[in-house]
């Protein structure tokens with residue numbers, strides 16, 4: 001079953017939230033700010049930013065920050081995700097760990113919108129590639145993925 005498609009107004013709000021979420025970034029080492037925003041099935045928007053650590057491996061990405069916030073507060077179904085950085089081309093996509101983390105909570109047809117740092121309100125387009133956004137589904141970003149359903153498969157040792 002597919003989730004309902006977000007409206008263009010919801011996409012605009014989601015993108016604005018992903019851009020604003022960068023303000024919460026703690027990136028003293030990489031100086032690479034990332035902001036993410038999730039649209040929950042009940043219409044809430046939850047933001048996250050990357051949070052680095054002096055022990056580099058302990059850092060956490062914006063997407064996982066947003067998901068951890070949302071899921072721990074009781075929201076675990078999402079209609080769309082937006083990701084932004086300070087890079088003007090809309091080419092910054094979730095890293096491999098985040099794609100897998102998103103897979104736990106989102107259907108494979110969930111749209112993931114990658115947003116340019118110079119995005120202006122109203123520029124969202126439903127087409128896959130706009131000037132300031134690129135939208136791909138989770139399934140496109142993480143083909144042949146392993147998710148909760150695979151653990152239900154019959155096993156014959």
Ligand SMILES: [Zn+2]
Nearest residue numbers: 061094095098
């Ligand atoms: Zn990541």
